[in-house]
Amino acid sequence: MAVKQASLPLFAAFFAAALVGCRSTPEYDHVLTNARVAQFDGDAISFVNVHLALRDGRIAALIPATEALPLASDSTDLTGTFVYPGLVDAHAHFMALGQALETVNLVGTRSWAECVERVRQYVADHPEVAVVRGRGWDQNDWTLDEWPTSVELDALSDKAIVLSRIDGHAVVCNQIALKQSGITAATRIEGGEIITAAGKPTGVLVDNAETLLRIAEPSREEKIRYLQAAERWCIELGLTGVHDAGLPTKDIMLIDSLQRAGGLRMPLYVMVSESPEALDHWLQRGPLETDWISVRSFKFYSDGALGSRGALLRAPYRDRHDHFGLALRDQSYLRTAAARLAKAGWQMNSHAIGDSANHLVLSIYREALGAKTAKPDLRWRVEHAQVVSPEDRKEFGGSLGIVPSVQPTHATSDMDWAPDRLGADRMPHAYAYRSLREANGGWIPLGTDFPIEHPNPMYTILAATARRALDGHPLGGFQTDEALTLDQTILGMTRDAARASFREGQAGEIRLGNWADFTIFDTNLSEIAPMNLPKTQALQVWIHGERRK
Ligand SMILES: [Zn+2]
Structure with missing residues (x-):
């Protein structure tokens, strides 16, 4: 360095030292040069050529590419790649994804015999586990x-x-698990079913019957492994945040402590799994907000899933004539809880699949949010909003601001058998994402419900825009009048996901002051043919100003 040269005249040394001093305190931590940065204007996405300057994990300046580079401690040349706000999954099960990755994976099995074979292999490979889960x-x-x-x-x-x-709405277990839990053919539970044959339980427990299981929970170490496995895969796929749709308090506190210790660095919006005890605990304690976790909402279930005929319908199932589905919670319980949450200013998020469940949840929301004591702008969400009668759609948006929260890959996963359950007359009421978005005033948060669906956000884009499955069927798309545009879909995973979690001004858009959360691709996503989307990978992923992929 010049300052170390003894022969340097005094004044030159002074100026050199001043320059070094200046360089050692640069204005920014990091500058991303030559970026093509997505900017939102209404429903449209355009790109501007800028240098992105970051400080303390946030976006500190967007400098036109024609201007000089600012002083920064570090820089990365993005070579004209396309920078989107970090993609967020607005409805998923983060812990369960990790559990699925670390236990027996039965996704894609073509027969029960294949499932049994995978379990046999896992049992042989994992003598250390106390309970075999899959x-x-x-x-x-x-x-x-x-x-x-x-x-x-x-x-x-x-x-x-x-x-x-x-879908998590049924389990099959062995007789040892049933015996340990004291479940017999005579056991009964509201909102659940214990399947029997020849007077004996077969091992299948549907919906609330799952809560009867009394088997050892995964250990703290196992859960930490689950969380870190989920984090790795989410980042690999380009996600910079996840809304976890329901965890018990002790898992939330584990996540918070792990994040504080630096062992988990994925921003999470976590809904508390409701129970009378959880409501008492959190309403007394108040919300939990850090740079990494936000807890200010509860998750309720009003019905089951369509696949296992647990979704609550207004008219019977087309393929089971005496059956309307299962109500998982007593109406008066839901009403009382809704009134408490509205008054305390918490967000209520309810799983509703069937048209009857959606109708019920919307009427409970309307009553609670319309009360004089209700706090304003609570953004209560209906998770899935899968089959909604057309006359109920108008209950979304408006002055009460009830939000439909949907998962586009459910449409393409269910499309082959949903008509068996619903019949042709009810099909237009199902997976109606464009109509729900319009009813909500032009925005809709999008998720996948992973691990029920694959966590890849590119699959969401394919399903939402082309309404086609990964194998390309059906060629013309499924009920395409309910498709979203590409830009609407990206907004659903960024700006709208942020709004559904009260994170506008923090995340969801690339603008001054927001977290530096980016998902970067080498192509403009609008230039990719739909069937090539599943092969498209994020080039870089940045979370809170740090490159993670
Ligand atoms: Zn879910």
């Missing part, structure tokens, strides 16, 4: 479309085995 079976994908039974599992292990259906 997830992802779906009898709709099997050649023999029937509930599985415990018989084959009973031969595999003397430990409890519990395997969740892909």
Whole structure:
């Protein structure tokens, strides 16, 4: 360095030192040069050529590319790549994704025999686990479309085995798990079903019956492994945030402590799984807000899923004439909880799949939010809003601001069998994302519900815009009058996801003061043919000013 040269005249040394002093305190931590940065104007996305200057994890300046580079401690040349606000999954199960990655994966199995084989292999490879867990079976994908039974599992292990259906709304377990939990053919539970054959439980428990299981929970170490596995995969796929649709308080506190210790660095908007105790606890304690977690909402279930015929319908199932589905919670319980949350200023988010469940939730929301004591702008969400009668759509948006929160890949996953459940007359009421977005005043948060669906946000874009499955069917798309545009879909995973979690001014757009959360692609996504989207990968991922991919 010049200052170290002894022969340097005094005044030159002084100026050199001043220059070094100036350079050692640059204005910014990092500058991303030659970026093509997405900017939102209404429903349209355009790109501006700028240098992005970052400080303390946030966007500190957007400098026109024609101007000189500012002083920064570090710089990255983005070579004209396309910078989107970080993509966020607005409805998913983060912990469950990690659990699915670390336990028996049954997604994509073509038969019950294949599931049993995967469990057998896992049992042989993992003698250390106390309970054999798995997830992802779906009898709709099997050649023999029937509930599985415990018989084959009973031969595999003397430990409890519990395997969740892909939608989480049913499990199949072995007789040891049933015995440990005291479940018999005579056991009854509101909002749930214990499937029996020849006077014995078969091992299948539907909806609320799952809560009867009394088996050892995963340990703290196992849960930390789940969380970190989920974080790695989400970042790999380009996600910079996730709304977790329901965790118990102790898991939320584990996440918070892990984040404070730097062991988990994924921004999470976590809904508390409702219970009378959880409501008492959190309303007393108040919301939890850090740079990494936000807890100010509760998750309720009003019905089950359509696949397992648990969704609550106004008219019977087309393929089970005496059956309307399952109500998972007593109406008066939901009404009382809604009134408390409206008064306390918390967000209420309710799972509603069937048209009857949606009608009920909307009427409960309307009553609670319309009360004089209700706090304003609570953005109560209806999660899934899957089958909504056209006359109920007008309850979204408006002065009460009720938000539909949808998952486009559900449309393409369900489209082959949903008509069996609903019949042709009700199909236009289902997966009506464009209509729901319009009813909501032109915005809609989008998610995947992973691990029920794949967490890849590119699959969401394909399903929302082309309304086609990964294998390309149907060629013309499914009910395409309910498709979203590409820009509307990206907004749903950025700006609208932020708004649904009270994060506008923090995330969801690339503007001054927001967190430096970016998902970067080498192409403008609008130039990718729909069927090439699943192969498209994020080039870089930045979270809170740090490059993570
Ligand atoms: Zn969910």
